Amino acid sequence: MAKTYDCLFKLLLIGDSGVGKTSILFRFSEDAFNISFISTIGIDFKIRTIDLDGKKVKLQIWDTAGQERFRTITTAYYRGSMGIMLVYDVTNEKSFENIKNWIRNIEENASADVEKMILGNKCDLDSQRQVSKERGEQLAIEYQIKFVETSAKDSLNVEYAFYTLARDIKAKMEKKQKEASNPSGGRSGVHKPTLNDARKPVTWLSRCSVL
Amino acid sequence: MMDEDFPTDFQVIVVGTGMVESIVAAACSRIGKNVLHMDSSDHYGGLWASYNFEGLQKFIKEVNSDPDRQKQVYNLSEKWFIEKESAQGETTDENKGEPRKVWSQADFAAEYRKFNIDTTPKLLFSRGPLVELLISSNIARYAEFRCVTRVLTWLNDQLMPVPCSRADVFATEAVGIVEKRMLMKMLTSIVGYSEEEMNNEFKDWNNKTLKEYLTHKGLTPNLIHYILYAIAGGNNSLPCLEGVKECKKFLMSLGRYGNTPFLWPMYGSGELPQCFCRLCAVFGGVYCLNRPIDKVETKTVDEGKTVVTIDSKSKKLNCDHLVIGVHECPEELMSSEPAESCDISKAVFVTNGTIMASEKEPLTLLRFPPLADDDNAVTVLEVGPATGSCPKGLFVVYFITKKTKDAESDLKPYAERIFDMSGGDQTAATDKPKCLWSLFYNVKDTSSPVSSVVDNVHVCSGPDAGLDFDRAVEQAEQIFKKICPGEEFLPRAPNPEEIVFEDDVTHGPEFQREQDEEAEPKE
Numbered sequence: 086m087a088k089t090y091d092c093l094f095k096l097l098l099i100g101d102s103g104v105g106k107t108s109i110l111f112r113f114s115e116d117a118f119n120i121s122f123i124s125t126i127g128i129d130f131k132i133r134t135i136d137l138d139g140k141k142v143k144l145q146i147w148d149t150a151g152q153e154r155f156r157t158i159t160t161a162y163y164r165g166s167m168g169i170m171l172v173y174d175v176t177n178e179k180s181f182e183n184i185k186n187w188i189r190n191i192e193e194n195a196s197a198d199v200e201k202m203i204l205g206n207k208c209d210l211d212s213q214r215q216v217s218k219e220r221g222e223q224l225a226i227e228y229q230i231k232f233v234e235t236s237a238k239d240s241l242n243v244e245y246a247f248y249t250l251a252r253d254i255k256a257k258m259e260k261k262q263k264e265a266s267n268p269s270g271g272r273s274g275v276h277k278p279t280l281n282d283a284r285k286p287v288t289w290l291s292r293c294s295v296l
Numbered sequence: 297m298m299d300e301d302f303p304t305d306f307q308v309i310v311v312g313t314g315m316v317e318s319i320v321a322a323a324c325s326r327i328g329k330n331v332l333h334m335d336s337s338d339h340y341g342g343l344w345a346s347y348n349f350e351g352l353q354k355f356i357k358e359v360n361s362d363p364d365r366q367k368q369v370y371n372l373s374e375k376w377f378i379e380k381e382s383a384q385g386e387t388t389d390e391n392k393g394e395p396r397k398v399w400s401q402a403d404f405a406a407e408y409r410k411f412n413i414d415t416t417p418k419l420l421f422s423r424g425p426l427v428e429l430l431i432s433s434n435i436a437r438y439a440e441f442r443c444v445t446r447v448l449t450w451l452n453d454q455l456m457p458v459p460c461s462r463a464d465v466f467a468t469e470a471v472g473i474v475e476k477r478m479l480m481k482m483l484t485s486i487v488g489y490s491e492e493e494m495n496n497e498f499k500d501w502n503n504k505t506l507k508e509y510l511t512h513k514g515l516t517p518n519l520i521h522y523i524l525y526a527i528a529g530g531n532n533s534l535p536c537l538e539g540v541k542e543c544k545k546f547l548m549s550l551g552r553y554g555n556t557p558f559l560w561p562m563y564g565s566g567e568l569p570q571c572f573c574r575l576c577a578v579f580g581g582v583y584c585l586n587r588p589i590d591k592v593e594t595k596t597v598d599e600g601k602t603v604v605t606i607d608s609k610s611k612k613l614n615c616d617h618l619v620i621g622v623h624e625c626p627e628e629l630m631s632s633e634p635a636e637s638c639d640i641s642k643a644v645f646v647t648n649g650t651i652m653a654s655e656k657e658p659l660t661l662l663r664f665p666p667l668a669d670d671d672n673a674v675t676v677l678e679v680g681p682a683t684g685s686c687p688k689g690l691f692v693v694y695f696i697t698k699k700t701k702d703a704e705s706d707l708k709p710y711a712e713r714i715f716d717m718s719g720g721d722q723t724a725a726t727d728k729p730k731c732l733w734s735l736f737y738n739v740k741d742t743s744s745p746v747s748s749v750v751d752n753v754h755v756c757s758g759p760d761a762g763l764d765f766d767r768a769v770e771q772a773e774q775i776f777k778k779i780c781p782g783e784e785f786l787p788r789a790p791n792p793e794e795i796v797f798e799d800d801v802t803h804g805p806e807f808q809r810e811q812d813e814e815a816e817p818k819e
């Protein structure tokens with residue numbers, strides 16, 4: 086089967102429970118905002134292929150599976166991630182303050198050059214707002230990370246956010262490839278066991294008789 | 297804040313995030329049980345965890361200062377072979393013209409995140425139960441592996457590659473043509489061994505050792521060495537049939553992913569329990585670390601049903617079934633002390649090069665035969681930067697054996713064969729890699745099954761000294777079958793794209809399985 090994309094980016098969503106991570110993911114991948122299912126089933130990851138300057142970029146976006154609730158994200162969650170969306174809820178001061186803790190968590194566990202972006206979600210709920218846009222911008226400047234306010238409900242800036250993060254990853258990757266002489270990097274030889282391998286014959290039985 | 301919305305009633309509560317506990321948690325959650333999974337420490341894995349260098353230092357400190365928290369670990373000794381701060385920068389290795397780094401303790405501290413050091417390093421047989429389970433459950437998507445590139449042994453006072461595949465047997469210069477034929481014949485006969493069919497080649501060897509059998513067959517000492525020590529991983533007293541089974545397991549796993557029968561998990565064995573935890577969470581399992589338990593009570597309610605209540609952080613948590621790691625389990629709940637067994641001696645080394653040069657970065661399993669008569673065989677795993685275990689330029693090497701005296705006396709003689717443990721100039725040309733840092737420790741063997749005094753409390757064993765995870769997988773399945781009789785053990789989880797959401801919000805997600813998925817070739 087031909088590869089239907091040019092590159093694959095693994096992205097993560099991080100932030101306090103209830104800020105709208107799963108909703109953002111669902112909005113981006115399914116273009117829907119569906120309140121009832123979200124609480125009942127854990128979302129693993131979602132895939133959407135986007136077009137960036139003529140290249141097909143497959144985004145594999147991972148949700149926390151609820152393990153953020155009591156701050157128990159596994160270290161394995163961060164492995165191989167290339168971009169991270171840090172999400173807080175503009176109607177929840179605490180979730181904004183916790184962004185700093187999540188950034189520390191990322192620094193501890195993700196690769197050092199992972200791209201990051203801060204999202205202030207639920208900006209449709211202006212009357213309940215506890216965190217001004219300016220404070221979000223200020224925090225982003227402090228960490229030198231891009232920032233945008235989003236609404237998964239009204240589909241505001243969700244597309245923009247993912248395209249921006251993906252574009253930044255692509256730019257970083259191309260820059261690195263130019264600098265290094267071997268563009269493929271050191272990831273060759275990594276295996277994900279699949280069923281297909283299982284169907285190969287057992288070598289000893291099938292070939293031993295020759296000698 | 298955390299405690300207000302902490303739910304208190306579950307069908308299954310799992311305490312401890314070791315391998316067995318995590319598999320059981322995933323299996324229960326997967327079929328719809330309401331699961332709480334918690335751990336008293338601040339990280340996943342218990343005695344199966346891997347640590348970065350800072351985390352490892354914390355672990356060492358804890359063992360030394362608070363032995364009650366790490367009761368299973370003793371005789372721990374850490375040693376540096378390098379300076380605290382490096383005086384000079386990089387110097388040049390004349391042979392290659394490449395700069396060879398002079399490592400200092402400060403460099404280790406600066407790069408602490410690049411280390412993933414395992415407390416229970418283990419391999420997966422390519423066709424073993426864990427690989428099959430990862431594939432059939434679809435949990436494989438959470439993990440990545442590298443193939444072990446070579447199997448080595450210690451023969452005639454030097455490191456020797458073990459010819460294990462048919463191609464290896466052909467290519468090796470270490471054995472002559474007659475020996476090659478003999479080896480092929482023996483391995484083929486072992487592959488043909490079947491337990492059910494006892495009127496076979498091995499039927500009269502029930503009470504004898506593998507060594508006796510191989511000697512009887514007229515194999516040369518070199519071939520006996522390969523088969524007994526390197527392929528079966530045994531010693532002189534290994535019973536014949538047990539050894540044949542070990543060899544067969546090895547041979548049957550060849551040819552699936554690489555040149556050897558083994559896979560090594562990227563970032564270390566400690567990732568694997570976490571993969572099962574993730575599946576548990578995806579299916580609704582609730583996770584909580586840093587949650588010690590104070591008390592476990594059981595109460596019989598109507599119809600003879602027993603409810604288990606756990607006191608944790610002055611909160612009462614109730615469940616129908618408690619699954620608990622042996623190290624967390626209150627003694628009065630266990631029906632017997634874990635069977636007295638031989639403890640484990642372990643060592644970890646960080647070195648500045650591989651034990652045997654190779655074209656590409658190697659990933660090595662080395663099996664030492666016992667060097668002294670009453671020693672046990674020693675298993676060595678050498679992993680490099682490509683596995684996410686350490687910074688570039690370094691290797692992490694694990695030693696495991698059954699305890700005879702203490703970890704250091706048991707393992708140091710072996711380490712000295714393959715490392716330069718004299719400290720000193722790291723740039724000096726030597727035939728052995730320099731040992732930069734070492735850690736020896738003993739671990740209690742808590743791997744034998746323990747039953748509990750109550751039907752709905754299930755005790756999970758700790759890590760064993762074996763090479764693979766097979767016993768953990770087997771035990772997890774048994775526990776699951778007790779909790780959920782008749783239910784399927786970890787049925788395949790759908791891929792995200794197979795879950796189709798209807799527009800109608802009242803419907804749950806529909807499950808659709810791609811029909812042609814198996815026909816899809818691997819890219």
Ligand SMILES: Nc1nc2c(ncn2[C@@H]2O[C@H](COP(=O)(O)OP(=O)(O)O)[C@@H](O)[C@H]2O)c(=O)[nH]1
Pocket residue numbers: 100101102103104105106107108109120123124206207208209210235236237238239
């Ligand atoms: N008004 C509004 N509600 C939102 C928005 N995003 C999420 N929510 C609601 O916030 C709650 C938590 O969302 P969820 O996606 O489960 O958050 P998560 O825990 O971060 O995954 C749900 O009730 C969502 O419907 C948004 O943009 N606007």
Ligand SMILES: [Mg+2]
Pocket residue numbers: 106107108148149150151
């Ligand atoms: Mg969510």
